[in-house]
Amino acid sequence: MTDDPRWADVFGHEEPYPEQADGIDAAIDAAADGGFLALEGACGTGKTMLALTAGIDRVRDPDSDFERVFVLTSVKQQLRQFETDLETINANLPNGYDPVSGLTLVGKADVCPYARENRGGIDRENVYERCEGLRERTRNLVGEGGETTAGSLASEARSQQVGLLDSGAASGSDAGSTDGGAAADYLTVDGEPTPYPPDTETFAETEFCPFYAGFLDDVPDDGDPMEAVPFDATELGHVDAEELVRLSAGHGSCPHSVMGALVPEVEVVIGNYYHAFDPTTTATFTGALIDDSTFLVCDEAHMLEPRVRDLVSDAVADASLRDAVSEITRVVQPLSFEQGGAESEDADLVRGELEESDVTVEELEAVREFYADLRGEIDRRVTARLDRDRPDWRASMRELEDDEIPLRDPEDPGEDAITAWANEAGHRDRVWSRAPAVGATVKRVLDSLSAEDKRRAAPGVGRTLNAWYREGHTDFFRAVDLERTHDETEPPDSWRRAYNASLALYNCLPSGPIGERLGEFGGGVVMSATLEPMDVFREVTGLDHLADRGRPVVERTYGLSFPPENRASFAVDAPKFTHANRGAPGERTDARLAHLDAAVTVARRDGNVLVGAPNYAEAAWFADELDARLEKPVLLDESSDDRETESLKDAFFAGAGKVLVTSLRGTLTEGVDYRGDRLAAAIVCGVPIINTARPRTRAVIAAYDRRFESGFETALTVPAVRKARQAIGRVIRGPDERGVRVLLDARYARESWNGVREYLPKHEREEFQPVSTDMLSLALDGFETGE
Numbered sequence: 043m044t045d046d047p048r049w050a051d052v053f054g055h056e057e058p059y060p061e062q063a064d065g066i067d068a069a070i071d072a073a074a075d076g077g078f079l080a081l082e083g084a085c086g087t088g089k090t091m092l093a094l095t096a097g098i099d100r101v102r103d104p105d106s107d108f109e110r111v112f113v114l115t116s117v118k119q120q121l122r123q124f125e126t127d128l129e130t131i132n133a134n135l136p137n138g139y140d141p142v143s144g145l146t147l148v149g150k151a152d153v154c155p156y157a158r159e160n161r162g163g164i165d166r167e168n169v170y171e172r173c174e175g176l177r178e179r180t181r182n183l184v185g186e187g188g189e190t191t192a193g194s195l196a197s198e199a200r201s202q203q204v205g206l207l208d209s210g211a212a213s214g215s216d217a218g219s220t221d222g223g224a225a226a227d228y229l230t231v232d233g234e235p236t237p238y239p240p241d242t243e244t245f246a247e248t249e250f251c252p253f254y255a256g257f258l259d260d261v262p263d264d265g266d267p268m269e270a271v272p273f274d275a276t277e278l279g280h281v282d283a284e285e286l287v288r289l290s291a292g293h294g295s296c297p298h299s300v301m302g303a304l305v306p307e308v309e310v311v312i313g314n315y316y317h318a319f320d321p322t323t324t325a326t327f328t329g330a331l332i333d334d335s336t337f338l339v340c341d342e343a344h345m346l347e348p349r350v351r352d353l354v355s356d357a358v359a360d361a362s363l364r365d366a367v368s369e370i371t372r373v374v375q376p377l378s379f380e381q382g383g384a385e386s387e388d389a390d391l392v393r394g395e396l397e398e399s400d401v402t403v404e405e406l407e408a409v410r411e412f413y414a415d416l417r418g419e420i421d422r423r424v425t426a427r428l429d430r431d432r433p434d435w436r437a438s439m440r441e442l443e444d445d446e447i448p449l450r451d452p453e454d455p456g457e458d459a460i461t462a463w464a465n466e467a468g469h470r471d472r473v474w475s476r477a478p479a480v481g482a483t484v485k486r487v488l489d490s491l492s493a494e495d496k497r498r499a500a501p502g503v504g505r506t507l508n509a510w511y512r513e514g515h516t517d518f519f520r521a522v523d524l525e526r527t528h529d530e531t532e533p534p535d536s537w538r539r540a541y542n543a544s545l546a547l548y549n550c551l552p553s554g555p556i557g558e559r560l561g562e563f564g565g566g567v568v569m570s571a572t573l574e575p576m577d578v579f580r581e582v583t584g585l586d587h588l589a590d591r592g593r594p595v596v597e598r599t600y601g602l603s604f605p606p607e608n609r610a611s612f613a614v615d616a617p618k619f620t621h622a623n624r625g626a627p628g629e630r631t632d633a634r635l636a637h638l639d640a641a642v643t644v645a646r647r648d649g650n651v652l653v654g655a656p657n658y659a660e661a662a663w664f665a666d667e668l669d670a671r672l673e674k675p676v677l678l679d680e681s682s683d684d685r686e687t688e689s690l691k692d693a694f695f696a697g698a699g700k701v702l703v704t705s706l707r708g709t710l711t712e713g714v715d716y717r718g719d720r721l722a723a724a725i726v727c728g729v730p731i732i733n734t735a736r737p738r739t740r741a742v743i744a745a746y747d748r749r750f751e752s753g754f755e756t757a758l759t760v761p762a763v764r765k766a767r768q769a770i771g772r773v774i775r776g777p778d779e780r781g782v783r784v785l786l787d788a789r790y791a792r793e794s795w796n797g798v799r800e801y802l803p804k805h806e807r808e809e810f811q812p813v814s815t816d817m818l819s820l821a822l823d824g825f826e827t828g829e
């Protein structure tokens with residue numbers, strides 16, 4: 043390496059790109075002062091290696107206070123890229139260097155041995171409920187005053203194998219045998235054997251989790267869980283989910299518990315936004331990572347604001363209110379029976395729990411009445427809304443669409459209708475404030491009364507309604523969300539047959555929670571291919587707030603470093619593709635036909651072509667029209683599950699050139715690898731601004747207006763331009779690739795009152811030169827011929 047900087051030893055390649063070296067230095071310098079590098083880097087910048095190198099350098103510098111790197115990314119492909127780059131770093135460390143230890147965080151469904159094999163009555167749908175139930179019973183059996191020890195439980199589970207082996211031998215069974223002899227029925231995970239039976243039901247007396255018991259048995263008396271990890275992570279380097287399960291389950295220990303023990307101990311932890319911003323996840327699992335000894339790498343940071351907004355928003359479902367009422371009733375019932383002269387074995391247990399929790403029977407009954415009345419108020423409001431807007435709704439429930447009932451004027455941050463109703467109905471401050479304590483007590487009582495594996499509704503309902511009561515109205519918007527469903531168990535004339543309803547507490551301005559959480563880390567890198575304009579990004583993520591407190595925020599923007607002659611970039615001056623201009627899908631307006639003609643011009647070129655429309659309805663129209671006018675196959679991406687999307691991608695990549703039409707707000711325009719000859723061109727039709735008629739969207743705009751004085755641009759326009767830039771960024775992924783990138787809409791081509799050209803970074807404004815619609819074909823021909 044040319045200047046042989048200190049970080050060269052942990053850089054995974056022989057030589058960095060110039061931008062890479064500059065970015066590593068900038069990140070290290072910023073972190074040394076407790077600050078952050080805000081980095082926009084086009085494909086080919088090497089952002090992943092840049093960020094890992096800077097973080098590992100800080101961790102391994104004996105004069106630094108950093109102890110670990112914590113990587114957050116919202117895209118699975120990027121998660122795998124961090125794993126790959128970390129493996130590259132380890133493979134190229136100088137002789138004598140210990141490998142960099144790393145761990146990928148995943149959910150219980152991905153590492154639970156029973157869930158992975160769909161055994162023991164545990165699958166990916168119920169794994170969380172079943173896991174908590176089995177763990178709690180295991181803890182109760184081995185805890186203070188418990189009936190046995192963790193070692194005895196693990197031995198009991200292993201002894202099941204002996205019994206099964208003896209049974210198999212006696213009966214001549216050869217289940218699981220490879221040589222014709224008898225063999226025990228071991229649970230195997232991904233083909234690897236474990237020491238335990240495949241079904242928890244085989245355990246005598248009480249069902250428990252043998253893997254969790256095995257983990258507890260390995261924890262020493264001093265309580266250090268790291269001592270229970272059955273392998274040396276410092277020798278292995280990075281441990282992904284598959285390796286974690288193999289090493290842990292094969293030893294007879296719980297992979298999820300082992301993962302939790304490793305979290306504060308390894309040098310690099312790779313996870314997603316939940317692991318840093320979801321209150322439940324951080325409270326129970328990753329809290330040890332959130333301090334000033336952690337170097338944060340926040341990847342795909344253009345998604346930070348919308349993703350965290352969802353995580354710091356909350357909702358309580360109508361069905362959860364119903365379940366909470368039932369749960370409270372089950373708690374007070376034994377006492378009611380006793381007062382009525384009937385005997386109740388559970389009354390003493392309930393009284394004891396209430397005394398310990400400082401919750402009274404009167405409070406339980408008050409909260410229960412509140413929840414029941416609240417359900418009635420939701421019922422009244424939903425029925426009134428449907429009667430007003432869809433008088434025939436009872437006869438046409440299957441035609442109803444998702445809806446939202448605002449509980450205040452979106453532009454006026456006054457008291458919401460539910461809070462006002464509660465005050466008038468006599469449900470005042472105390473019932474809101476005591477709801478969390480009531481919920482926690484109800485859970486403890488019911489868990490003591492029943493061995494049933496079940497998530498209790500009352501705790502979550504209590505916490506959310508308490509937040510509803512506490513949070514202000516300026517930054518939070520409240521509504522009744524109606525999500526389409528079909529529930530035959532509900533009465534035929536009830537809206538509950540057609541809708542799941544929720545009271546939604548929506549955080550319009552997540553910059554505060556984002557900035558506060560970022561500030562808890564010691565420093566790091568926030569990065570994406572599309573962060574510009576930086577001033578807007580800094581505002582909405584709270585980075586400016588950190589800078590005001592003396593935490594430096596350093597900016598870097600790097601454009602494409604690949605040969606410019608390999609790409610053609612056009613901002614086509616077509617009529618603005620707005621809702622007002624284009625009309626409804628199928629309406630053949632001048633704007634619609636101009637965009638269609640341009641899309642046909644681009645799509646006719648050789649190779650795969652991606653066409654991005656503002657939404658799925660427009661995508662369907664484009665697909666139909668292109669299919670009628672093109673000879674190559676046209677594929678349509680519709681809002682679908684992951685499996686269907688993966689199948690569509692495989693079909694697009696296979697064989698000769700095709701056209702794939704999708705929504706610019708879907709999953710195929712960012713985070714997807716179109717490397718090599720997978721994509722020859724991408725065309726963006728219009729600016730994908732979300733529907734502004736939704737009350738929640740109007741509330742966000744109003745909140746941003748109050749905070750930043752540019753609500754529409756900050757909340758909607760800038761994120762929409764980033765979506766468009768993500769789509770065109772799919773085309774050129776390497777130095778030898780050639781391709782065409784087209785931004786189709788006058789708002790990209792020239793300045794106007796609602797233009798977006800100013801939101802492109804300077805290097806893209808220079809590269810995406812305006813071209814008229816009638817010159818697009820000639821410009822494409824010039825690129826093809828090299829003229």
